[in-house]
Amino acid sequence: MLLVIDVGNTTIVFGVYKKNELVHDFRISTVKTRTSDEYGMLFYNTLSLGNIDPLDIEDVIISSVVPNLMHTLPSMIIKYFNKKPIVINDDINTGLNIKYDNPKEVGADRIVNAVAALDKYGGPCIIIDIGTAMTFCVVDENRNYLGGLIMPGLGISSEALFMRTSKLPKIEIVQPDHVISTTTVSSMQSGMYYGYNVMIDGIIEKIVEELGIGVEDINIISTGGFSSLLTKDSKYNIVIDRFLTLHGLKTLYDMNKDEIIEKY
Numbered sequence: 001m002l003l004v005i006d007v008g009n010t011t012i013v014f015g016v017y018k019k020n021e022l023v024h025d026f027r028i029s030t031v032k033t034r035t036s037d038e039y040g041m042l043f044y045n046t047l048s049l050g051n052i053d054p055l056d057i058e059d060v061i062i063s064s065v066v067p068n069l070m071h072t073l074p075s076m077i078i079k080y081f082n083k084k085p086i087v088i089n090d091d092i093n094t095g096l097n098i099k100y101d102n103p104k105e106v107g108a109d110r111i112v113n114a115v116a117a118l119d120k121y122g123g124p125c126i127i128i129d130i131g132t133a134m135t136f137c138v139v140d141e142n143r144n145y146l147g148g149l150i151m152p153g154l155g156i157s158s159e160a161l162f163m164r165t166s167k168l169p170k171i172e173i174v175q176p177d178h179v180i181s182t183t184t185v186s187s188m189q190s191g192m193y194y195g196y197n198v199m200i201d202g203i204i205e206k207i208v209e210e211l212g213i214g215v216e217d218i219n220i221i222s223t224g225g226f227s228s229l230l231t232k233d234s235k236y237n238i239v240i241d242r243f244l245t246l247h248g249l250k251t252l253y254d255m256n257k258d259e260i261i262e263k264y
Helices: 036-049 072-081 108-120 154-163 184-211 227-231 244-263
Strands: 002-007 011-018 021-029 059-064 125-130 133-139 144-152 219-223 238-240
Touching: 002 072, 002 244, 011 244, 021 036, 021 244, 036 072, 059 072, 059 108, 059 244, 108 125, 108 133, 108 144, 108 219, 108 244, 125 184, 125 227, 133 184, 144 154, 154 184, 184 227, 219 227, 219 244, 227 238
Parallel strands: 002 059, 125 219, 219 238
Antiparallel strands: 002 011, 011 021, 125 133, 133 144
């Protein structure tokens, strides 16, 4: 079995593939100060409670946007699983032609999502990842990664509103019943939900306009913690794929496993 691990700023999502089937997925909080032993016990116990024998893990692949954990987690895998993990970095074959001015600046999560979207849905495509940060990535039918946008995610914006104002409370982020709201909490919820909803549709419109194609000619995929909430009522046909990043890790593992095995 293959253990795939996606390390985000807020959450670590990991899953187990048995051949080509994702048989389990788990989510834990990202804590930068945890030691490799703490993560080792957490992973080991979580898998065991999911009826997965950690000894059945045959290989591991990791993607991370948190530099502080890029020594901790590989060390944990070596110690607790007795495997040398594959880490998404510049040496990995992605099959993408990255058009960034400096390709090394593109985050591992964005690369993994682009690979997954092309594999599952084909290009051209727009990938919207709605997590701690919200990113838009654009890939064409020739596997050219054209670039995209990065902006604060819904959680960051909500937290900033609470932290930087004197009277506004911390709120639960939900879809309100009305745009025009009559309480402070519902007004904040309305601003967050409809503000991001309209922004997402507006950015899609701008991307399609810049590409010079019809919106019906591009696949649009959303993923991340708030993807279901913010894109389910879009005026565009957006595919919501919660496991896009895990699929991308599995795809990259299949693309690189023979070369990695020979190397090590």
